[in-house]
Amino acid sequence: MRSQAEIYIRPKIRLIKKRPLSLVCVLRPTMGPFTTPKKRMEVTSVDPWTPTSNLKMLISAASPEIRNREKELCNGEESEKLISRKDKSLGLLCHKFLARYPDYPDLALCDICLDDVATELNVERRRIYDIMNVLESLHIVSRSAKNRYTWHGRTKLSETLAILKQVGEEHRYGQQMQHIRQRGLDREFDGEEKENEVAVDVDGGEQSQRELFFVELPGVEFKAASVNSRKDKSLRVMSQKFVMLFLVSNPRVVSLDVAAKILIGEDHVSDQDKNKFKTKVRRLYDIANVLRSLKLIEKVHVTEDRGRKPAFEWIGPEEFPQVKDLTEALEPCASVENCAKNLFSSPRGKRSFTRHPSLIKLAKSIQDDRRKINSAPSSPVRSSSHSMEQSKAPGANTIHLTPLAGQPAGSVAFLPAQCSPLIPVLLPQQRGGGPYAVYVHPSSLRSNPLSRPQPSSLAVRSMTFEDKTGQSPSAARSQSVSKEPDVSPAVFKRQRSDSVKIKKTQHQSVSVPVQTLVPAGYLIPIS
DNA sequence: AAATCCCGCCAAATG
DNA sequence: CATTTGGCGGGATTT
Numbered sequence: 001m002r003s004q005a006e007i008y009i010r011p012k013i014r015l016i017k018k019r020p021l022s023l024v025c026v027l028r029p030t031m032g033p034f035t036t037p038k039k040r041m042e043v044t045s046v047d048p049w050t051p052t053s054n055l056k057m058l059i060s061a062a063s064p065e066i067r068n069r070e071k072e073l074c075n076g077e078e079s080e081k082l083i084s085r086k087d088k089s090l091g092l093l094c095h096k097f098l099a100r101y102p103d104y105p106d107l108a109l110c111d112i113c114l115d116d117v118a119t120e121l122n123v124e125r126r127r128i129y130d131i132m133n134v135l136e137s138l139h140i141v142s143r144s145a146k147n148r149y150t151w152h153g154r155t156k157l158s159e160t161l162a163i164l165k166q167v168g169e170e171h172r173y174g175q176q177m178q179h180i181r182q183r184g185l186d187r188e189f190d191g192e193e194k195e196n197e198v199a200v201d202v203d204g205g206e207q208s209q210r211e212l213f214f215v216e217l218p219g220v221e222f223k224a225a226s227v228n229s230r231k232d233k234s235l236r237v238m239s240q241k242f243v244m245l246f247l248v249s250n251p252r253v254v255s256l257d258v259a260a261k262i263l264i265g266e267d268h269v270s271d272q273d274k275n276k277f278k279t280k281v282r283r284l285y286d287i288a289n290v291l292r293s294l295k296l297i298e299k300v301h302v303t304e305d306r307g308r309k310p311a312f313e314w315i316g317p318e319e320f321p322q323v324k325d326l327t328e329a330l331e332p333c334a335s336v337e338n339c340a341k342n343l344f345s346s347p348r349g350k351r352s353f354t355r356h357p358s359l360i361k362l363a364k365s366i367q368d369d370r371r372k373i374n375s376a377p378s379s380p381v382r383s384s385s386h387s388m389e390q391s392k393a394p395g396a397n398t399i400h401l402t403p404l405a406g407q408p409a410g411s412v413a414f415l416p417a418q419c420s421p422l423i424p425v426l427l428p429q430q431r432g433g434g435p436y437a438v439y440v441h442p443s444s445l446r447s448n449p450l451s452r453p454q455p456s457s458l459a460v461r462s463m464t465f466e467d468k469t470g471q472s473p474s475a476a477r478s479q480s481v482s483k484e485p486d487v488s489p490a491v492f493k494r495q496r497s498d499s500v501k502i503k504k505t506q507h508q509s510v511s512v513p514v515q516t517l518v519p520a521g522y523l524i525p526i527s
Numbered sequence: 528a529a530a531t532c533c534c535g536c537c538a539a540a541t542g
Numbered sequence: 543c544a545t546t547t548g549g550c551g552g553g554a555t556t557t
Contacts, residue, residue, distance in 0.1 A: 084556090086556085125546080125547085125548095129548055147545095147546075275551080279549090279550060282550080283549090283550090
């Protein structure tokens with residue numbers, strides 16, 4: 001497996017990659033449905049996203065990624081060696097991919113065929129899956145069938161982010177991060193692990209610690225009775241979690257290692273977990289690359305006492321449509337039926353229920369159904385909501401979680417035992433997009449070991465965010481923002497120097513009180 | 528040396 | 543059994 005002469009199609013194009021390269025990507029008009037004109041104005045005024053403008057953006061954005069490669073001086077001949085690693089990066093690939101579709105498709109249901117994409121972009125299938133998975137986690141696409149995905153662009157992005165933020169708060173991610181940052185200094189282990197997450201697990205499933213869930217928008221990605229293979233979803237879930245972290249952390253900056261730790265489940269990367277940690281980080285980079293292509297995050301560095309750490313900063317939307325209540329619904333019986341019905345969408349073939357009675361299949365189908373239920377038109381949207389008025393402050397995105405009232409047990413009743421104890425929660429939304437379904441582990445809703453009721457105690461010490469590669473095209477020069485950490489309750493002893501200097505494109509001097517009192521129990525305990 | 532992260536083997540999940 | 547998906551981690555590249 002030496003350096004096999006790479007078979008790079010269109011080597012000439014490579015040569016042009018000075019800046020023009022970007023053009024190459026966009027040159028392909030691709031499919032017809034390119035209805036550019038119609039733009040979604042209702043999408044916020046703050047959003048510079050427009051089908052066309054976006055393309056430009058993408059292109060310009062692409063250059064910085066590619067730019068760095070002038071070291072080569074391909075005098076004349078097209079030495080393959082020109083193709084450096086960056087030319088094959090996931091991020092670039094993702095750019096190419098994104099450039100093919102409009103941000104806000106007009107009802108035009110762009111269909112995506114993995115084979116075609118892989119072929120046209122000239123990459124291995126595997127890579128496409130990576131991209132699709134994270135895009136799917138944000139509902140930018142949804143799997144529609146075996147080798148197909150449906151493009152939604154950013155039409156649902158706001159809603160998705162709103163939900164993710166909610167769930168993120170619900171899980172006290174903000175606090176967990178603080179917790180980790182706090183003790184991130186000492187890499188040596190002095191049995192201070194007084195806290196074992198023992199009490200958390202009750203399910204007894206082998207994958208018990210798989211404390212999370214997958215958030216989806218049923219109304220959109222209906223069908224595809226496949227998307228639900230519990231075990232995996234790893235990348236998808238990881239991606240969502242990662243995004244959640246940004247949405248709940250105050251300075252919207254998340255360092256790689258903190259994120260990795262949270263994603264692993266428990267901080268303190270014990271010797272053994274070192275590998276797991278490394279793997280996690282690898283994945284995080286993958287995800288980050290596509291999020292970067294989406295212009296949702298940007299790479300930065302966090303300089304703490306101990307030195308610089310790679311991190312990412314959220315540069316995506318900050319405010320989303322508020323999600324009223326978070327109510328659950330779910331009719332045991334009805335659900336089952338609905339599911340059964342919609343499970344197979346084969347219009348004619350009537351492929352019939354080729355479902356083998358194997359328990360697994362069954363369990364799976366039921367699980368699938370659970371989400372179906374949510375999207376079902378007749379779904380019981382008991383949004384009576386007694387918004388538990390825990391209102392936040394100023395007009396910002398106020399998200400209320402309404403603890404579902406009674407009948408909890410019932411809804412979970414039909415959950416197959418072996419099926420991971422995920423509880424679907426229905427989140428009715430206004431935009432008529434249909435309810436959201438959030439699957440959460442019952443265990444997580446309960447007391448969380450490291451969840452201190454107290455507000456975050458900003459454990460960021462003094463950190464400095466610096467621009468990565470230095471040349472940040474966009475304006476907004478750096479500016480030191482003295483981030484005022486929240487009150488430091490007596491709980492955390494030391495922790496003094498709390499001036500966070502953000503030396504980067506800081507969009508605003510945030511000073512929002514965290515206020516993360518999640519009503520914990522909007523979930524139904526599994527019987 | 529540390530940060531990135533490409534590549535693709537190979538095991539599940541599906542068909 | 544053939545494919546489609548997609549964990550996972552060695553190790554090549556960059557920084």
